[in-house]
Amino acid sequence: MTLGPPLLACNVHATTLEFTLLVAFGSLLAGLLGALTGLGGGVIIVPFLTLLFHVDIRYAIGASLVSVMATSSGAAAAYLREGYSNMRVGMLLEVATSIGAICGAYLATCIPTGAIAVVFGLVLLYSAWTSVKPIPDVSAGESLDPLAQGLRLDGTYPTPEGLIEYHVRHVPAGFVLMYVAGAASGLLGIGSGAVKVLAMDRVMRIPFKVSTTTSNFMIGVTAAASAGIYLHRGYIDPGLAMPVMLGVAAGALSGARILPGAKVRTLRVAFGAALAAIAMQMIYQGMGGKI
Amino acid sequence: MAESSSKRDRRFELLLGRLLRTGFLLSAAVVLLGGVLYLIQYRQRSPQYQIFRGEPADIRYARDVLRDAFRGHSRALIQLGLLLLIATPIARVAFSVVEFARERDWLYVATTLIVLAVLIFSLAGR
Numbered sequence: 171m172t173l174g175p176p177l178l179a180c181n182v183h184a185t186t187l188e189f190t191l192l193v194a195f196g197s198l199l200a201g202l203l204g205a206l207t208g209l210g211g212g213v214i215i216v217p218f219l220t221l222l223f224h225v226d227i228r229y230a231i232g233a234s235l236v237s238v239m240a241t242s243s244g245a246a247a248a249y250l251r252e253g254y255s256n257m258r259v260g261m262l263l264e265v266a267t268s269i270g271a272i273c274g275a276y277l278a279t280c281i282p283t284g285a286i287a288v289v290f291g292l293v294l295l296y297s298a299w300t301s302v303k304p305i306p307d308v309s310a311g312e313s314l315d316p317l318a319q320g321l322r323l324d325g326t327y328p329t330p331e332g333l334i335e336y337h338v339r340h341v342p343a344g345f346v347l348m349y350v351a352g353a354a355s356g357l358l359g360i361g362s363g364a365v366k367v368l369a370m371d372r373v374m375r376i377p378f379k380v381s382t383t384t385s386n387f388m389i390g391v392t393a394a395a396s397a398g399i400y401l402h403r404g405y406i407d408p409g410l411a412m413p414v415m416l417g418v419a420a421g422a423l424s425g426a427r428i429l430p431g432a433k434v435r436t437l438r439v440a441f442g443a444a445l446a447a448i449a450m451q452m453i454y455q456g457m458g459g460k461i
Numbered sequence: 462m463a464e465s466s467s468k469r470d471r472r473f474e475l476l477l478g479r480l481l482r483t484g485f486l487l488s489a490a491v492v493l494l495g496g497v498l499y500l501i502q503y504r505q506r507s508p509q510y511q512i513f514r515g516e517p518a519d520i521r522y523a524r525d526v527l528r529d530a531f532r533g534h535s536r537a538l539i540q541l542g543l544l545l546l547i548a549t550p551i552a553r554v555a556f557s558v559v560e561f562a563r564e565r566d567w568l569y570v571a572t573t574l575i576v577l578a579v580l581i582f583s584l585a586g587r
Contacts (some may be wrong), residue, residue, distance in 0.1 A: 186503045190496075198514060219510075226513035236543055243485035243549045247478040255474055261573050268579040275583075281514075321568070326467060333467075390481065390550035391576065397547045398583035402522070404515030409508055409540035412496040415543070416489060 186409065187322060193223070194413035197237065199324045202375050204241075204393025206428065208440050210389075211418040212238045215306050217448045220461055225410065227283045227290075232405030235393050237418035238361040242390035244419050245426055246386040253383035259338060259376065259385045262321065267366070267388055268395035270352025275396035278357045279403050287456025290358050294449035298366050315342045327380050332436035333399045336377050346373040350352030356396035361389040473560050479551055484549030488542045494531075495538030502535050523584075551580050 184192070197211070204211035212234045216361040232238050248439050249255075278286060318324060318338040326333045346368035351362040365386055370381035455461045518527040520540045529537030554577050561569040 226509040243481040246481035250478040
C-alpha cells in the first residue's frame, strides 16, 4: 500500500540507469529467496516486475525465462557435486517438457495477458502451498513398472553406506505431469522446478538428490525450448533481461552456497504466506484486466 | 561392469556440468559488457515497459543480432549473450547424443535426437 505508489511514481520518470539498478537489486533478492526456499527465482520475478514496476507481463515472462536458464546452467556444476542426475530419465522426460514448453509459449502469444496473470496466480498459490506442506514419506514396496525396466531407467546413487539401487515407477504419469510442467514453463516463463521435482520425487519415486539434480538439468532445456519462440515474438527485451538475468543468477548462486547451513523451515512458511498474498493480487488484477 | 559404466556416466555428468557452467559464465560476461555499454548509450532515456510493443525485428533473429553486436550496438550485444545462454543447454543435449551413441544405446540416441529436433525447431521457426 505504501510501497506501491512511490515506487511506481519514480519508475514512470526513472532514467534507464535508475530503473536498471532497481530491477537488478530486486532480481538479486528474488534469486536469493528462490534458491533458499527451493521455489526458483521465476515465480518471484514476474510478480515483482508486473505488480511493482507495471511492466507488461509479456516482457516480464521473457526476462524471467532468461534468468531461469542462467540459474539452471550456472548451478549445474554445484548440483552435480551434491547429487547425481539420471541422464536417461532426464532425456526421456525432456521430450515431454520441451514439447510442452513450445505449446505453452504458443499459447502465451494468443491468450489475453489477463488470463496469463490469472494462471500465474494459481500456479503461485500452488507453489506457496507446496513450500509450506511437509514432504510425506515415500511408501516402499509398490509393484515395479515394467516400462521403466524396458527403458532402463533404474539407477544407483552413492551414500555413505555404499551404492543404493532405486527403481523408477509410474513412467506414463510422470511423463504427462512433465508435459504440464513444460507447458507452464513456456506459458509463464518459470522453471516449474517444483512440478518437476514433484513428478520425479512423489510419482516416479526417484530419490530426492537424484530428482533435484535431474530437474535442474531439465529446467535449462525446457526453458531453451520456449526461449526461441519468445525471442522471435519480441518478448525478450535486452534492457530488461540484462539486470534480471544477472541479478537472479547472482542471487540464486549465492543462495545455493548458503543453503546447506541455512534453517529454511521458518523462511519457507513466512515466504509461502507472502507468495499466497502476491498470488491473490495477480489473480485480482488479471481478472480486472489491469495486467 | 555396472560399476565401471556408472563411473563413466559420472565422469560424463561432471563434464556436462562444466560445459553448462562455462556457457553460463561466457554469456553472463557478454551480457554484462553489453549492459555497461547500454547504460552509457541509453543513460538519459526513460525505459517504457508498461505497454507491449514487441522488440524490433533486428534483435529477434540470430543473424541480425550477430551483425549488430560486432558493430558495437549495446542492445544487440546483450541479445548475443542471451543467445549464448539459449545455446548452452542445446549444446548439452547435442553432447548427450554423442555419449549415448558411444554407449551404443540407440533407444536413447533416438530420444535425445527428438529433444534436439524440438529445440532446433523452436530456435529456427518464426
